[in-house]
Amino acid sequence: xxxxxxxxxxxxxxxxxxxxxxxxxxxxxxxxxxxxxxxxxxxxxxxxxxxxxxxxxxxxxxxxxxxxxxxxxxxxxxxxxxxxxxxxxxxxxxxxxxxxxxxxxxxxxxxxxxxxxxxxxxxxxxxxxxxxxxxxxxxxxxxxxxxxxxxxxxxxxxxxxxxxxxxxxxxxxxxxxxxxxxxxxxxxxxxxxxxxxxxxxxxxxxxxxxxxxxxxxxxxxxxxxxxxxxxxxxxxxxxxxxxxxxxxxxxxxxxxxxxxxxxxxxxxxxxxxxxxxxxxxxxxxxxxxxxxxxxxxxxxxxxxxxxxxxxxxxxxxxxxxxxxxxxxxxxxxxxxxxxxxxxxxxxxxxxxxxxxxxxxxxxxxxxxxxxxxxxxxxxxxxxxxxxxxxxxxxxxxxxxxxxxxxxxxxxxxxxxxxxxxxxxxxxxxxxxxxxxxxxxxxxxxxxxxxxxxxxxxxxxxxxxxxxxxxxxxxxxxxxxxxxxxxxxxxxxxxxxxxxxxxxxxxxxxxxxxxxxxxxxxxxxxxxxxxxxxxxxxxxxxxxxxxxxxxxxxxxxxxxxxxxxxxxxxxxxxxxxxxxxxxxxxxxxxxxxxxxxxxxxxxxxxxxxxxxxxxxxxxxxxxxxxxxx
Numbered sequence: 001x002x003x004x005x006x007x008x009x010x011x012x013x014x015x016x017x018x019x020x021x022x023x024x025x026x027x028x029x030x031x032x033x034x035x036x037x038x039x040x041x042x043x044x045x046x047x048x049x050x051x052x053x054x055x056x057x058x059x060x061x062x063x064x065x066x067x068x069x070x071x072x073x074x075x076x077x078x079x080x081x082x083x084x085x086x087x088x089x090x091x092x093x094x095x096x097x098x099x100x101x102x103x104x105x106x107x108x109x110x111x112x113x114x115x116x117x118x119x120x121x122x123x124x125x126x127x128x129x130x131x132x133x134x135x136x137x138x139x140x141x142x143x144x145x146x147x148x149x150x151x152x153x154x155x156x157x158x159x160x161x162x163x164x165x166x167x168x169x170x171x172x173x174x175x176x177x178x179x180x181x182x183x184x185x186x187x188x189x190x191x192x193x194x195x196x197x198x199x200x201x202x203x204x205x206x207x208x209x210x211x212x213x214x215x216x217x218x219x220x221x222x223x224x225x226x227x228x229x230x231x232x233x234x235x236x237x238x239x240x241x242x243x244x245x246x247x248x249x250x251x252x253x254x255x256x257x258x259x260x261x262x263x264x265x266x267x268x269x270x271x272x273x274x275x276x277x278x279x280x281x282x283x284x285x286x287x288x289x290x291x292x293x294x295x296x297x298x299x300x301x302x303x304x305x306x307x308x309x310x311x312x313x314x315x316x317x318x319x320x321x322x323x324x325x326x327x328x329x330x331x332x333x334x335x336x337x338x339x340x341x342x343x344x345x346x347x348x349x350x351x352x353x354x355x356x357x358x359x360x361x362x363x364x365x366x367x368x369x370x371x372x373x374x375x376x377x378x379x380x381x382x383x384x385x386x387x388x389x390x391x392x393x394x395x396x397x398x399x400x401x402x403x404x405x406x407x408x409x410x411x412x413x414x415x416x417x418x419x420x421x422x423x424x425x426x427x428x429x430x431x432x433x434x435x436x437x438x439x440x441x442x443x444x445x446x447x448x449x450x451x452x453x454x455x456x457x458x459x460x461x462x463x464x465x466x467x468x469x470x471x472x473x474x475x476x477x478x479x480x481x482x483x484x485x486x487x488x489x490x491x492x493x494x495x496x497x498x499x500x501x502x503x504x505x506x507x508x509x510x511x512x513x514x515x516x517x518x519x520x521x522x523x524x525x526x527x528x529x530x531x532x533x534x535x536x537x538x539x540x541x542x543x544x545x546x547x548x549x550x551x552x553x554x555x556x557x558x559x560x561x562x563x564x565x566x567x568x569x570x571x572x573x574x575x576x577x578x579x580x581x582x583x584x585x586x587x588x589x590x591x592x593x594x595x596x597x598x599x600x601x602x603x604x605x606x607x608x609x610x611x612x613x614x615x616x617x618x619x620x621x622x623x624x625x626x627x628x
Contacts, residue, residue, distance in 0.1 A: 036062060037060070037061065037062040037063045037067075037121075037123060037128050038060075038061045038062060038128075039058065039059070039060060039070070039118075039119055039120075039121050039128050039129060039130040040058070040059040040061070040130055040131075041056070041057075041058055041072075041116070041117050041118065041119045041130040041131060041132070041133050042056070042057045042059070042133065042223070043056055043106070043116065043133040043134075043135060044056065044057070044224075044225045045135075046134070046135070046136060047135070047136040047137070047138055048106075048108040048135065048136075048137050048138070049108065049137070049138050049139065050108050050109070050110065050111055050137060050138070050139060051107075051108065051109075052107070052108050053105050053106060053107040053108070053232075054105075054106050054135075054225075055103060055104070055105065055106075055195070055225045055232065055234060056080065056103075056104040056105070056106045056116065056133075057101050057102070057103055057104070057223065057234075058070040058101065058102045058104070058119045058121075058130065059099055059100070059101045060099060060100045060101070060102075060121060061099045063100065063121065063123050063128075064123055064124065066123065066124070067100075067121055067122070067123035068121060068122045068123065069082075069102065069121075070102050070119040070120065070121050071119070071120050071121075072116065072117050072118060072119045072120065073117075075114055075115070075116060076110075077108070077109050077110035077112060077114060077137070078106055078107065078108060078109060078114055078116070078135070078137075079106070079107040079109060080104050080105070080106050080107075080116075081104065081105050081107070082102065082103070082104055101223075103195070103234060105195060105232075106135070108135075108137040110137065111137045111138060111139050112137055113134065113135075113136055113137075114134070114135045114136075114137065115132050115133070115134055115135075116132060116133050116134075116135060117130055117131065117132035117133055118130045118131060118132050166194075167193070167194035167196065167197035168191075168192065168193055168194070168197050168199065168259060168261065168286060168288070169192050169288060170189065170190065170191050170192070170255065170257055170288040170289070170290050171189075171190050171192070171290055172187060172188065172189055172190075172208055172252065172254070172255050172290040172291070172293055173187070173188040173190065174186070174187050174188075174252055174293045174295065177293075177294070177295055177296065178295070178296045178297075178298070179244060179295065179296075179297055179298070179407065180297070180298050180299070180300055180301075180313065180405065180407055181244055181245075181246075181247055181297060181298070181299055181300055181313070182243050182244065182245075182311065182313040182343075182344050182347060183243070183244070183313050183314075183407040184241050184242070184243060184314075184342075184343065184344070184376065184377060185213070185241075185242040185243070185244065185252075185295055186218075186239060186240075186241060186242075186375055186376075187208060187210070187239065187240045187242055187252060188237050188238070188239045189207060189208065189237070189238045189239075189255045189290070190235050190236065190237045191235070191236045191237075191257060191259075191288070192226075192228075192233045192234075192235055193233060193234045193235075193236075194231055194232070194233050194234075195231070195232045195233070195234065197261065198261060198262055199259055199260070199261060200260040200261060200262065200283050201259070201260035201283075202236075202257060202258070202259055202260075203257075203258050203260075204256065204257060204258035204287075205255075205256070205257045205258075206255060206256040206257070207238070207240070207255055208252050208253045208254060208255040208290070208292075208293075209251075209252070209253030209254075210240070210242055210252055210253070211250075211251075211253075212244060212245060212246055212250040213242035213243060213244055213245065213250065213252075214242070214243040214245055214344065214346075214347075215240050215241070215242055215243075216240065216241045216242075216243075216370070216372075216377055217240060217241075217372075218239040218240055218241055218372045218375055218377075219239070219372050220238075221236050221237065221238055222236075222237045222238075222239075223235065223236055223237075224237070239375060241372070241375075241376070241377040243344045243347075244295070244297040246297065247297045247298060247299045248296075248297060249294055249295075249296055249297075250294070250295050250296075250297055251292050251293070251294050251295075252292060252293045252294075252295060253292050254289050254290045254291060254292050255289070255290045256287065256288065256289045256290075257287075257288050258285060258286070258287050258288075259285075259286045259287075259288060260283045260284070260285060260286070261283065261284050261286055262283060262284065263283060263284040300313070300405055304411065304412055305412060306403050306412055306414060307352075307403075308351075308352035308401055308403045308414075309349075309403040309404070309405070309412065310349025310350050310351075310403070311347065311349045312339075312343070312347070312348045312349050312402075312403070312404035312405070313343055313344060313404065313405045313407060314341055314342055314343015314344065314345075314348075314404060314406075314407070315341045315342050315343060315406055315408065316339050316340065316341035316342075316343065316348075316402065316404055316415065317339075317340050317341055317415060318337065318338065318339050318340075318351070318400070318402045318415040318416070318417055319337075319338050319340075319417060320335060320336065320337045320338075320397075320400055320417035320418070320420060321335075321336050321338075322334065322335050322336075322397075322420060322422075323336075325421075325422065325423065326422070326423045326424070326425055327387075327389055327422065327424055327425070328389070328424065328425045328426070328427060329389050329390070329391060329392045329424055329425065329426055329427040330388065330389070330390075330427050331388070331389075331427075332362075332386050332387065332388045333386075333387055333389075334364065334384055334385070334386055334387070335384070335385045335387055335397065335420075336382055336383070336384050337351055337382065337383045337384075337385075337400050337402075337417065338380055338381075338382045339351070339380065339381050339382075339383075339402055340379070340380045341378065342373070342376045342377065342378045343377070343404075344377065345368055345369075345370045345377065345378070345379040345380070345381050346368055346370065346381075348381045348404075350383070351383060351400050351401060351402040351403075352400065352401040352402070352403065353385070353400060354397065354398035354399065354400060355398065356387065357395070358389060358390050358391050358395050359387045359388065359389060359390065359395075359397075360387070360388040360390060361385055361386070361387055361388075362385070362386040362387075362388075363384075363385060363386075364384035364385060364386045365384055366381060366382065366383055366384070367381070367382045367384075368380075368381050368382075389422070389424040391424065392424045392425060392426040392427070393423075393424055394421065394422065394423055394424070395421075395422050395424060396419050396420065396421050396422065397419060397420040397422065398419055399416045399417050399418065399419050400416070400417045401414055401415070401416050402414070402415045402416075501539045502539045502540060502609070502613070504539075505536050505539035505540065505606070506536070506602060506603065506606040508535070508536070509532050509533075509535070509536045509602050510599060510602075512528070512532050512535075513528065513529070513532055513595055513598065513599060516528050520591060521591065522580050522590075522591050523580055524591075525580075525591035525594055525595060526576070526577040526578075526579075526580035526591075526594075527577070528595075529573065529577050529594065529595065529598050530574060530577035530578070532598070533545075533570070533573070533574065533577075533598070533602070536602060537557075540560050540609050541556050541557075541560060553571065553574075554567050554571065557570070560609060560612065561608060561609060561611070561612020561613070561615075561616075562605060562608050562609065562612075563608060566601070566604060566605055566608060569601055570601065570605065573594075573597065573598060573601065576594070
């Protein structure tokens with residue numbers, strides 16, 4: 001259509017022409033390269049009484065803006081009415097993503113067992129179908145469990161406030177409001193949408209500020225229904241686990257979200273009124289903001305604090321194991337202590353080790369695994385010790401004690417492992433050894449004869465005034481020096497665990513990237529790089545990178561000594577990862593090249609971090625000397 005034809009059509013049918021132009025603009029903005037579209041059908045209740053109603057949702061992921069509305073076969077005995085469209089939100093590892101959800105209200109007319117669906121959606125000439133859901137309708141006299149009208153109650157995490165007649169509002173729920181240092185505080189951001197309110201879009205989400213807390217995500221968005229003042233509401237919830245890092249009155253800031261709802265019926269005759277001053281399709285912007293919430297953080301009690309307490313808070317169990325019950329004298333074996341439970345797993349402190357009578361001990365490091373379970377942060381932290389028996393015979397490893405504070409019982413607790421019995425074999429025992437000639441033959445293979453003319457067999461090659469043969473005598477001194485250097489480095493790392501973690505951060509990132517297949521697809525590569533970069537940054541920043549807003553990251557990186565150029569490259573790479581993981585795809589270059597770029601970038605960042613850290617340490621040492 002030419003410009004003149006478009007102008008003529010606009011004069012004849014301005015409203016229709018403006019709508020067509022809006023569709024063209026939206027079609028042009030449709031993401032390219034998104035993942036395979038998916039249709040998900042969910043029922044708000046498994047059973048209803050006759051006359052009851054429940055929420056039915058159809059979620060569309062990966063569809064274009066031109067996708068049609070969900071359609072599904074009619075079911076005799078049930079009434080289905082559309083109750084609006086919305087955009088779901090999720091906040092995972094500091095990234096925001098969204099999908100479209102259509103809401104329907106299902107009313108039961110007759111008892112029986114029903115199958116609803118599949119929901120069908122057409123997009124770009126292709127039909128997509130969901131799975132089916134089941135619904136049991138019971139007689140009206142028997143009633144139905146759950147909330148009135150068949151709506152599901154929210155999880156029992158505090159009462160929802162009254163809606164005050166509003167059809168769309170947001171709340172932040174915090175529990176508990178009074179804790180001890182490093183005890184979990186659960187924060188939930190909830191967006192409430194009444195069943196008769198149409199929500200076109202959700203964006204501009206800003207989670208509550210949590211200064212003074214260590215923050216961990218508790219998963220993606222959860223959807224459920226509640227009844228408030230007799231009205232059914234659809235609720236979207238995002239939750240975090242917070243762990244206070246200091247005592248006193250701490251504030252959890254307001255959360256913000258921007259919603260798009262249909263505007264009023266009054267409409268200007270100007271065909272461009274939908275484009276300027278208001279959103280497309282005459283939508284109205286509704287910003288929502290929650291109230292800040294205060295949390296009182298008490299110090300851990302001094303009374304009853306046992307010896308060996310290293311600051312661990314939570315509810316834990318311990319266990320110890322060894323990799324062999326019959327080690328040999330002089331040969332190493334490994335003891336692993338596992339601490340499992342709920343709490344701030346990353347900050348679990350060292351246990352109280354026993355006296356290692358008859359054993360040489362080498363610390364072999366720690367390992368952590370964390371997951372969300374029933375809105376609690378749970379997991380396991382393991383401590384490994386390499387032990388070398390100094391004598392043969394039977395011996396016992398005494399119990400290992402782990403001391404922690406239980407915030408639910410408000411008392412200190414001690415868990416103890418069972419003693420471990422060992423049977424240490426003599427050095428060289430076992431292994432098919434025999435007696436007599438056979439034994440003598442094996443001994444002969446290991447015998448080293450002394451050659452009296454060894455000096456004449458070496459080439460007279462001088463080094464710094466010494467004959468090359470004399471260098472043999474320096475070997476023990478070099479080994480002793482290397483041992484002292486290694487021991488000093490190990491002791492320095494034990495005194496400064498932050499330095500130890502930073503020292504191994506780059507190597508760990510390289511191994512993690514190299515462990516994945518070089519032929520991995522784009523989405524898998526984006527997830528790998530994003531998680532690896534965030535784990536690497538955790539070692540250098542004072543706050544976990546995955547719990548940090550992208551807007552906060554540049555300032556933190558600059559404070560750690562990173563230059564603007566490297567910050568820009570890093571943010572560009574993370575943005576590509578987010579686009580691939582949650583959006584339409586990142587495009588060229590291919591995943592293999594992205595992996596190479598990430599490795600080169602991490603090496604440059606690590607060098608910059610180390611330089612800044614070295615300067616800071618020298619400045620600190622110089623300051624101490626001047627102070628003396």
